Structure formats: C-alpha cells, structure tokens
Amino acid sequence: MSGSGPGLSSAEALERLRLDGPNELPQDQRRHLPRIAWDAVREPMLQLLLGAGVIYLLLGNLAEALILLGFALLNVGMVVVQETRTENALAALRDLASPRALVWRGGQRLRLPARELVRGDLISVNEGERVPADALLLEAGAMQVDEALLTGESVPVRKRAGAASTAQAIPGGDDSPYVWAGSLIVGGSGTARVTATGPRSAIGRIGKSLATVEAAPAPLQLQMRRLVWVFATAGIGASIVLAIVYGLLHGQWLQAVLAGITLAMAALPEEFPLVLTIFLVLGAWRLSQRHVLARRSAAIEALGTATLLCADKTGTMTQNRMSVAALKAGEQRLAMGETAPALPEAFHELVEFSILASQADPFDPMEQAFHRLGQRFLADTAHLHAGWELARHYPLQAGLLAMSQAWRASPGGPYVIAAKGAPEAVADLCHMGAPALEALRLDVARMADEGLRVLAIAKGVHAAPGWPESQHDFDYTFLGLTGLADPLRPGVSEAVAACRSAGIDVAMITGDHPATALAIARQAGIASASVLTGQEIAMLDEPALRQRVAQARVFARIMPEQKLRLVQAFAANGEIVAMTGDGVNDAPSLKAAHIGVAMGGRGTDVAREAASLVLLDDDFTSLVAAIRLGRRIDGNLRKAFAYILAVHVPIVGMSLIPVLLGWPSLLGPIHVVFLELIIDPASSIVFEAEPEDDGVMSRPPRLPGASLFNLALLLRGLGQGVVVLAMALLIFLAGAGGPGGEATARAMAFVTLVLGNLGLVLTNKGLDSSAVRALLKPNQALGIVVAITLPSLIATLAVPWLRHLFGFGPLGARQIVLAMAAAAGSFAVNELVAWVLRRFRRGGISGRGLS
Numbered sequence: 125m126s127g128s129g130p131g132l133s134s135a136e137a138l139e140r141l142r143l144d145g146p147n148e149l150p151q152d153q154r155r156h157l158p159r160i161a162w163d164a165v166r167e168p169m170l171q172l173l174l175g176a177g178v179i180y181l182l183l184g185n186l187a188e189a190l191i192l193l194g195f196a197l198l199n200v201g202m203v204v205v206q207e208t209r210t211e212n213a214l215a216a217l218r219d220l221a222s223p224r225a226l227v228w229r230g231g232q233r234l235r236l237p238a239r240e241l242v243r244g245d246l247i248s249v250n251e252g253e254r255v256p257a258d259a260l261l262l263e264a265g266a267m268q269v270d271e272a273l274l275t276g277e278s279v280p281v282r283k284r285a286g287a288a289s290t291a292q293a294i295p296g297g298d299d300s301p302y303v304w305a306g307s308l309i310v311g312g313s314g315t316a317r318v319t320a321t322g323p324r325s326a327i328g329r330i331g332k333s334l335a336t337v338e339a340a341p342a343p344l345q346l347q348m349r350r351l352v353w354v355f356a357t358a359g360i361g362a363s364i365v366l367a368i369v370y371g372l373l374h375g376q377w378l379q380a381v382l383a384g385i386t387l388a389m390a391a392l393p394e395e396f397p398l399v400l401t402i403f404l405v406l407g408a409w410r411l412s413q414r415h416v417l418a419r420r421s422a423a424i425e426a427l428g429t430a431t432l433l434c435a436d437k438t439g440t441m442t443q444n445r446m447s448v449a450a451l452k453a454g455e456q457r458l459a460m461g462e463t464a465p466a467l468p469e470a471f472h473e474l475v476e477f478s479i480l481a482s483q484a485d486p487f488d489p490m491e492q493a494f495h496r497l498g499q500r501f502l503a504d505t506a507h508l509h510a511g512w513e514l515a516r517h518y519p520l521q522a523g524l525l526a527m528s529q530a531w532r533a534s535p536g537g538p539y540v541i542a543a544k545g546a547p548e549a550v551a552d553l554c555h556m557g558a559p560a561l562e563a564l565r566l567d568v569a570r571m572a573d574e575g576l577r578v579l580a581i582a583k584g585v586h587a588a589p590g591w592p593e594s595q596h597d598f599d600y601t602f603l604g605l606t607g608l609a610d611p612l613r614p615g616v617s618e619a620v621a622a623c624r625s626a627g628i629d630v631a632m633i634t635g636d637h638p639a640t641a642l643a644i645a646r647q648a649g650i651a652s653a654s655v656l657t658g659q660e661i662a663m664l665d666e667p668a669l670r671q672r673v674a675q676a677r678v679f680a681r682i683m684p685e686q687k688l689r690l691v692q693a694f695a696a697n698g699e700i701v702a703m704t705g706d707g708v709n710d711a712p713s714l715k716a717a718h719i720g721v722a723m724g725g726r727g728t729d730v731a732r733e734a735a736s737l738v739l740l741d742d743d744f745t746s747l748v749a750a751i752r753l754g755r756r757i758d759g760n761l762r763k764a765f766a767y768i769l770a771v772h773v774p775i776v777g778m779s780l781i782p783v784l785l786g787w788p789s790l791l792g793p794i795h796v797v798f799l800e801l802i803i804d805p806a807s808s809i810v811f812e813a814e815p816e817d818d819g820v821m822s823r824p825p826r827l828p829g830a831s832l833f834n835l836a837l838l839l840r841g842l843g844q845g846v847v848v849l850a851m852a853l854l855i856f857l858a859g860a861g862g863p864g865g866e867a868t869a870r871a872m873a874f875v876t877l878v879l880g881n882l883g884l885v886l887t888n889k890g891l892d893s894s895a896v897r898a899l900l901k902p903n904q905a906l907g908i909v910v911a912i913t914l915p916s917l918i919a920t921l922a923v924p925w926l927r928h929l930f931g932f933g934p935l936g937a938r939q940i941v942l943a944m945a946a947a948a949g950s951f952a953v954n955e956l957v958a959w960v961l962r963r964f965r966r967g968g969i970s971g972r973g974l975s
C-alpha cells in the first residue's frame with residue numbers, strides 16, 4: 125500500500141474507479157428524455173387528438189387538422205416538461221437515499237457515497253450497517269452478519285478476521301473472514317479490505333438490486349386508480365353512445381365520430397394520475413429541502429393524519445452536545461460556568477476517573493465533555509494519563525447502565541479501574557448501603573431537576589490474575605456525580621407548541637433519568653401528567669399500559685425494545701403515531717409505527733430501512749416542518765381534485781347537451797384542447813405550488829379513516845362545475861337568439877367557459893380560506909397561466925383565421941360583456957356557496973374530514 129497511512133490514496137482510488145466503474149448495481153431507474161417523450165406520445169389524450177386530426181383530414185379540413193397536430197405537440201411538450209421535473213426530483217431523492225460508507229482515503233477516515241468505493245479500499249463496518257461491497261475482514265470484534273439477501277438464511281452467521289481463503293469465499297457458514305455486499309451487520313464491528321465492487325460483487329453477480337426509495341403505491345394512488353377507471357369507462361361509454369345518437373339523428377357519421385371524440389377528450393380524467401404523481405414526487409422533493417427524506421410516498425399522505433409524535437430526547441430534541449455543568453464529590457458541589465477560573469482539588473480525582481472511564485479518542489459527546497474538562501483544568505497536573513494502556517473494556521449492558529475500563533498504569537503493577545454510568549447502576553457496583561443510597565438519590569434529583577444528565581463515577585483496582593466476567597466482581601469506591609447539560613435544539617419549544625395547536629401530541633422517550641426527562645420536557649413545553657419508566661412498563665400488562673400511556677407523555681429509562689410496546693399501546697388507543705429511532709433495536713418500533721422516522725446522521729441502515737421518513741439532520745423541528753408540509757400537500761391535492769372535477773363538468777356538458785337536444789354542436793376537439801391546455805398546468809403546477817393556508821397548523825389532523833377525497837369534496841367539485849355549465853348554457857341560448865346566430869353564441873359560450881375556468885381555479889385555491897385571500901398569496905404559476913390564457917382567448921376572437929377555425933362569429937361589446945358577466949356570475953355563486961359552507965363548518969361541525 126502507499127506509505128501515507130492506512131487505505132488507498134485518493135489518486136489510486138480515482139484511477140481504480142475509472143477502471144472498474146462505480147460500486148453500484150446496474151439498475152438505472154431513471155427515465156431519460158426519449159423514454160419520457162415516448163410515454164407522453166402513448167397518452168390516450170394524444171391518440172384522441174390524432175384521431176380527430178385524421179377525421180378533419182378526411183373531411184378535407186386541412187387547417188383544422190394542422191392546428192390539432194400543433195396542439196398535440198404542445199400537449200406532448202407540456203407533459204415532457206412536467207415529467208422531466210418529476211424525474212429530476214426523483215433522481216435527487218435517490219441520491220439522498222443512496223448508502224454511504226466509512227472509508228480510509230489518503231490516511232483519513234471519510235464518509236463517502238458507497239458508489240465511490242473501489243477494490244482495495246479499507247472500510248470500517250459497524251453494527252446496524254449494510255456491507256457496502258464484498259470485503260475481507262482484517263479486524264473483527266464479535267461480528268454477526270445476516271446474509272439472508274444472498275443465502276436466504278436469516279439466522280446471522282459469525283465472522284472472524286483472517287487471511288484470504290478460497291474455501292470460505294462463498295456466502296453462508298460461520299467463521300468466514302469474508303463479508304458480502306448487501307448483507308446486514310447485526311452485531312459487532314470490524315475493518316475490512318474491499319475485494320469486489322458493483323456488478324463483480326456476489327450480489328451483483330446474481331443480479332439482485334437494493335432499492336433505496338420504495339415506489340409502493342400509496343393508498344391514495346389506489347383510490348385514484350379506481351376513480352380514474354370509473355370516470356374513464358363512463359366517459360368512453362358516453363362517447364360511443366353519443367356518436368351513435370348523433371349519427372342516427374343527423375346521418376353524418378364522420379361528424380358523429382368527431383362529436384364522440386370531443387366528448388371523450390372532455391371526459392378523460394387524465395389529470396388525476398398526473399396530478400397525484402406530481403404532487404407526491406414534488407412533495408417528497410420539497411420535504412428533502414427541509415432535510416426530510418420520504419422513503420415511501422404513503423408517508424407523505426400519512427403525515428396529515430398524525431396525532432402523536434414520539435421523539436427521542438437525546439440528539440433529536442436536544443443537540444447531543446454535552447458539557448459538564450455540575451460536579452458533586454463528597455459533600456462538595458460545584459456549578460461549572462464557562463468562566464470558572466479553576467477546578468478545586470476536591471474534584472480532581474472525579475474528573476480524572478470520568479476520563480479514565482471514557483475512550484481515549486472518544487466519539488460519545490459525554491466522553492468528549494469529560495476530556496474537554498480535563499484539558500481545561502488538569503493539563504498541568506498528574507491526573508491525565510495519555511501514556512496508559514487500555515487493558516480491558518466492559519461495555520454498557522442491558523441490565524446495568526454502567527461501563528468500566530481497566531488501565532495498565534505501570535508494567536507489572538495492578539490495573540486501575542474506572543467506571544461511569546447511571547447513578548443507580550454505579551451505586552449497585554459500589555454496594556452502597558441504604559443511608560448512602562438515600563443521600564445519593566437526593567443529590568441526583570437535585571442535578572436532574574435542572575435537566576442535567578447525571579453520571580456517577582467510581583474507581584477500583586484489580587491485581588488478581590485474569591479478568592472477571594462482569595464489572596460486578598471488581599471492588600469500587602464511589603467518587604461522585606457529574607451533571608451534563610445538553611441544551612434543547614433551537615426551535616424545539618416553538619415546534620412543540622405548533623404541534624399542540626395542530627391537535628398533535630408530543631411525547632418524549634429517553635434512556636435518561638426520569639427527573640432529567642421531566643425537566644427537559646418542561647423546557648420543551650411537553651405537558652405530561654406523569655413520567656412512566658421502563659421498570660414500571662415492564663410490570664404492566666397491555667390493558668394497564670394502554671391506560672397509563674393515555675396520560676403520560678414522558679417516558680424515561682426506556683430500553684429500545686420497549687418502544688415497540690409503547691407504539692402498540694398508543695395505536696391501540698387510536699393514536700396515529702410517528703416514532704423516531706436510530707439504533708438496530710429501534711427497527712421493530714419504527715416498522716410498527718404509522719410513520720417510522722429514522723435519523724439520517726446518527727441512524728443505522730437498519731433503522732433507515734425500517735422507517736418511512738428519514739430526518740437528514742436528526743432534528744425534531746424538521747419532523748414538525750414535514751407535518752406542516754404534509755398538511756399543505758393534503759390541502760393542495762384536495763383543491764386540485766375539486767378543481768379538476770369542477771372544470772370537466774361544463775366541458776362535458778357543453779359537448780353533450782347540445783347534441784342530445786338536437787342543437788348544432790357547440791364544442792369541437794379544438795375547443796376542448798384549448799381548455800385542456802389551461803387545465804393541465806393549472807391543476808398540476810398552480811395547485812402544487814400553492815402556499816399553505818394560514819390555518820394549516822391550527823386544525824386537528826384528518827381522521828385516519830377519512831379519505832382525502834371524500835363524498836363532500838366530490839359533490840362540491842361537481843356543484844361548482846354545474847354552476848359554470850348553467851351560465852355557459854344560458855349564454856349560449858341568449859347568443860343563439862341574437863343576430864349572430866349559432867357562431868356568435870358559440871364564441872360567447874366559449875368566453876364564459878374560459879373565464880369561468882379561471883374562476884374555478886380561484887375558488888378552489890381559496891377552498892379553505894377565501895378566493896380573495898387566496899389571490900393575495902403570490903402564486904407565480906397562476907400568473908403565467910393567466911398571462912398566456914387571456915391573450916390566447918383574445919386572439920381566437922380577434923384573428924380572423926383563428927376565429928374561423930374555432931367557428932366563432934363576430935362579437936359586439938354587448939355580447940362580450942354578457943359573456944364576461946356570466947363568468948363573473950358563476951364565480952360569485954361559487955364563492956357564496958364556499959362562504960356559506962365555511963360559516964357552517966365553523967359554526968359547530970368539526971373540521972375533521974369535512975371539506
């Protein structure tokens with residue numbers, strides 16, 4: 125290897141990356157432009173347009189045919205632009221979700237995207253991670269690996285470091301020195317040298333893929349599919365019937381087919397799936413801007429229904445940046461400020477052993493705090509022992525929240541033992557008597573009540589040969605207490621307050637002491653009648669637990685395994701639970717929660733894979749931001765949905781009613797296409813970009829069973845459409861009786877339709893507030909749609925050949941005013957209805973689920 129420390133040099137790695145290609149499996153999910161365009165061409169809408177074009181050709185109307193072709197191209201162009209936008213968003217999300225690996229490069233340990241790994245790289249593999257490439261273990265401690273993905277066998281196998289051996293170079297079996305890409309480290313950690321990457325890895329050779337962002341359809345998508353199916357069948361059925369009726373009535377069969385196509389185009393619900401995909405994908409993208417990765421699109425939908433957020437205290441609600449704020453040794457107490465000039469001698473040993481009970485190069489923020497304290501006050505003393513050699517490490521255990529380290533102080537001399545841990549655990553190690561325990565309890569309570577995490581420190585010596593199995597077998601002397609401050613993250617109490625006004629409860633779960641937990645909860649503004657501890661939970665049966673969790677919002681000294689029981693108890697009480705977690709042991713509770721939330725910074729791959737959301741910055745406030753955004757997406761989907769329903773009513777009505785009544789046909793394919801060219805961007809871009817309502821976070825969550833699209837919303841959409849249809853029909857009748865006859869009437873009705881359409885956009889933008897308030901909110905997309913629509917409409921009326929194509933007669937000022945008045949009238953009626961409904965809703969019936 126190169127001389128500069130462990131691992132490859134950056135130049136070497138770059139060269140190998142060029143030779144071998146990236147460490148990823150060939151699974152390009154990305155749709156590129158040609159594919160997007162081809163998909164757009166296969167849209168039924170386009171087929172109808174082309175069909176209509178052919179008929180115009182058969183009828184000898186070349187101009188109409190060409191115009192339709194032009195519109196068809198425009199339509200494809202628009203679909204392509206939007207789909208490219210969603211594809212880009214998806215690609216960005218996939219990048220965020222892609223795995224990372226801890227690797228030595230140029231002598232430094234870096235976290236790199238796993239796709240940049242090359243053969244020969246030195247990587248570190250840890251509990252809870254997926255192995256990023258095939259590798260040979262150079263060092264391994266208690267390593268257990270689940271190779272189910274490769275062998276189908278889900279019982280973990282043991283690994284040990286060793287030399288390369290072809291006999292063991294296949295997945296499966298204990299004690300092999302090889303780890304395989306895609307397998308899961310369920311315990312232990314190690315260092316390994318990469319032997320194969322990408323398609324050359326064992327998993328690559330069998331052609332499996334590790335999907336990182338799941339595309340499982342959300343319940344919403346299934347519901348939408350059913351709706352589309354109903355509308356599509358009804359529309360096509362009606363179109364065929366219409367064509368036959370027209371043909372029988374008038375005997376002109378080409379015209380009849382044209383009328384059928386017009387109706388089919390009008391009735392086609394192609395916006396529904398388009399809008400849903402765009403909203404969910406761009407929603408996920410917007411979430412990622414707030415540092416939240418949505419691994420399942422169903423999670424976005426579920427966000428709107430959450431009633432309870434269960435968050436870990438350390439690192440999620442707090443900064444996980446510890447500093448020593450108080451010390452207690454013997455009878456002496458010391459409050460540490462930033463400016464404390466010196467550390468009294470009485471505390472020197474306490475700090476000395478807090479450091480000895482920590483790793484030499486600590487990762488843990490508490491241990492870092494002890495080291496900092498030592499550097500600050502003990503640097504010139506004999507209390508720091510940089511030269512000592514660590515002989516033995518006893519980690520935290522499930523039943524004993526304390527850890528010990530044994531140091532070799534001098535060759536041949538006895539070992540120095542240092543222990544630190546939860547006060548009750550350290551007291552246990554020191555075999556304290558009842559009076560001392562009582563005094564300790566009071567001391568701990570005093571520190572914990574200030575929100576400090578309290579760790580006790582003890583010392584011991586070990587001279588006998590050999591090592592005992594457990595820490596219990598050492599003799600310890602109690603040294604004192606340390607109180608560590610871990611401030612709340614900025615914005616947490618505001619976020620908690622926002623949740624409460626939004627009808628969402630916040631609960632805090634922690635492994636910490638109950639008093640510390642309560643104090644931090646109080647700072648965060650979490651109101652809890654009581655604190656429930658892990659020991660108490662262990663003694664409760666399910667019904668009793670359900671009863672207790674109905675009241676308690678602070679949970680202390682909780683083992684990760686107990687979080688699952690908590691989730692289940694909450695769910696049994698009817699809560700929709702979002703639960704955060706980061707460790708291997710959190711995976712079951714993350715899966716069980718309605719919304720499992722993993723930590724992107726601290727979290728393990730196991731937790732991430734079990735979760736539906738990942739907080740990339742581990743911050744509780746991001747979760748609340750996600751809920752706010754989820755509610756906004758909910759609201760905008762409902763608005764878009766109501767609008768799409770509404771706007772199709774007058775178009776379908778105007779294509780159907782005149783024919784059925786034996787009037788001259790009013791709309792042709794050209795008119796419908798013109799309208800659709802407004803509807804598509806209006807429903808997808810305008811409503812997607814719509815900012816949230818002022819009241820999003822002062823409403824209760826949507827009822828879990830309640831669908832986003834309920835009957836009330838359906839009826840409202842259809843009702844709005846009927847109003848516009850009625851006005852357009854009135855105008856048509858009024859126009860037909862006038863001097864211009866049918867052609868003028870058609871032009872007038874078209875003006876009413878187009879303007880009424882814009883009115884529908886406004887009404888539905890303000891569905892939850894009011895159109896006026898909605899207008900005041902900036903929405904650039906709407907501005908663009910209007911800026912294109914109005915001149916185009918004027919052009920169809922004013923440019924002679926366009927007028928001819930659209931079959932429009934001349935319009936006088938009176939007719940134009942009439943048509944505009946009709947559109948304004950429909951808008952006014954719809955706004956009035958919306959206003960009455962809003963009053964009605966406020967006046968008693970709860971907002972939950974009602975449109």
Ligand SMILES: Nc1ncnc2c1ncn2[C@@H]1O[C@H](COP(=O)(O)OP(=O)(O)OP(=O)(O)O)[C@@H](O)[C@H]1O
Pocket residue numbers: 436437438439488490520525526527544545546547577578579633634635636637
């Ligand atoms: N490195 C350590 N040394 C000594 N004691 C520790 C150490 N880490 C944790 N403990 C003890 O175990 C308790 C629980 O720790 P645990 O890791 O479960 O909490 P956490 O996950 O850090 O906090 P939270 O549950 O709030 O996210 C701590 O309050 C402390 O008393």
Ligand SMILES: [Cu+]
Pocket residue numbers: 389390391392393394395772800803
């Ligand atoms: Cu449509």
